[in-house]
Amino acid sequence: MMTEPVKNLQQKSYPSAFDSAPVEPETASADVFGASSSLPQAGAAGEKSQDERSLGSSAFERGSVGEESSAEPDSFESSPFEPNPDTGQAPALTTALPVISVVVPEKDRLQGVQPATYPSADHTTAIPKISRGERRRNHRWVPTSLKSFVHADQSLTKPMRGMARLAQKQFAVASQQRRDREEYVREKEQAREILNFSLRLSETMFHYGADTVDVDSAIVSVCAAYGLDDIEIDITNQSVIINYVSDIDQINVKTQMMRTVSDSDAPGRQEKKEERFSHTVMRVVRSWSENYAALDDIYKLIYDITTRGLSMPRAERRLLQINEAKKPYSPLLIMLANIMTAFGLTMGLGGSLAAGIAAGLVFLAIHFVNQLIARLNLPSFFNMAAGAGVVTFTAIYISDPESIFASIGVNVAAAHIVAAGLIMMLPTSRLVSSVQDALNGFPLTAAGKVVSTGMSFLGIVVGLASAVMVLGMIGTAELNIEETVFDPANVWVHWIFMMIACVATGMTFQARWKTLLWVALISSCGIWTYNLILLVLGADSSRAATAGAALVIGLASTYLAYRLHAPAAIFFVPGLTFLLPGLSIFRGLYMFTVETNFNSTGVPGMVTAVGIVVSMASGVVLGSYIMQNIIQRVLRPRRNSASGFTETQSIQVLDR
Structure with a gap:
């Protein structure tokens, strides 16, 4: 007994x-x-x-x-x-x-x-x-659903905090797996150190181009991995605010269990009672640098924290190393990648070989103009205006029958060159991110990104109109946009050169070679899906084809992000390059600003372009949510059962 x-x-x-x-x-x-x-x-x-x-x-x-x-x-x-x-x-x-x-x-x-x-x-x-x-028989879906339908719903009687509010997010799934993580007794300074580290991590993620929803879930998951469960986060455009209020009941229980002192060892000593305390930290992100190699390293760091139990001192050292690491490619390689992107887009849109070479040379001129503007520290509005002005002026002048280039036998279509240049200058990541934030529950952040993206787009309008005005002053013939015929390229030509353009775009974002290979595969899947939908539904179903291709790209990108512990954006942002409506934007802007044709072509062309962008972004978001549910409900349980994972199994902690 x-x-x-x-x-x-x-x-x-x-x-x-x-x-x-x-x-x-x-x-x-x-x-x-x-x-x-x-x-x-x-x-x-x-x-x-x-x-x-x-x-x-x-x-x-x-x-x-x-x-x-x-x-x-x-x-x-x-x-x-x-x-x-x-x-x-x-x-x-x-x-x-x-x-x-x-x-x-x-x-x-x-x-x-x-x-x-x-x-x-x-x-x-x-x-x-x-x-x-x-x-399985005890947890059948149908009886559970009927029982929940009959009984009163008690799930929303209190606010959802911490890990509970992250539904099917990439880091949340990993953090929930570590349910047997070490119990910490949180002092004020320890909590502040964790919050400060999470704040620096979120600032770095925003700086390198992470999505808002990923930053939000990363902060919650990292804090939960280090013992701070109930935190509140407010992300508004550029600012990140993190608040933590300790639970006085849990603090008292843990301190009495871990720090009890016997009367014989310390007579007369009274146990110190922990009190409720709160911390609020804030950071404003004022700079951006799309570095997908560093962003990939950040996500792998978060995975090691939330799943493998990486200690905070080691995590801080790794974060410092990521910020101090050099970029994978030199400025020369980035310039060559941009030239290759312009060449591939022009050829993929149906331009000739001469037009593709001319597009590469035009972007070379844009590169030097942008370098000059960067030295003056001017806002992106002027950068966009200068780039659009240079590409429009050069393309229309080269295509003029009375120009010097026509006299030596160079005949190119200006529309393809300008369309390729506009696709390259469009802030693709911010366009997609603004729609994602609006759909994911960050309306203020989405509104801020829409305003900044709109100003960049307005810079393109100003640059295009200014270039046409200068061309009229020197006597160059205006481009008759209504009579311009946009013949699409052959399916195989479209696939090859658009895939090259997507890979080169990923290279301009400092993505590693391994990532570029996945971008080539994902973009190829999207291109063939796009062409298949057009073949089945007809040439007038461009928006449906765009949404379908974006859905496939979103599914594949989210699955790769899950398997490689990487951000999905490094796959789908370059992979969506071929879907951007460069020709529709150029047609609509030219009719809207130059010929002031608001009824027949201008406004409908702009509406079509906006609809294509929204279809593209919403398709990616839908594919991401579908794949996240598949991962959580199908793939992850199979993987855990195959590896013998149980919820009572301890996970080895790295260097505690």
């Missing part, structure tokens, strides 16, 4: 329904990893083995009190047993899930009283085993 205090404590802490079987000489139990082990019967009353004393003093056991302690589970008095030092291993999670039995060597079997962190009872010979088929 076990001693009476331990017996009462176990019965009150973990009530059991299995009390019909008699007590055997040996009681089957489970060790901390869920393996079946045999426990010898406790000695006579008043006797206490060394293993029992070691278990009673464990910091992971809620009922670890002395033999004279009260049986009340909510009272924590001083104990003569000091807690064990931190060994760096996460505590086992209290759970009632079925236990998978495995053979354990004799030397590794747990001796002494059964740990109180698992369901137990006096008169239990063995923990019942539930097969996978029985578990």
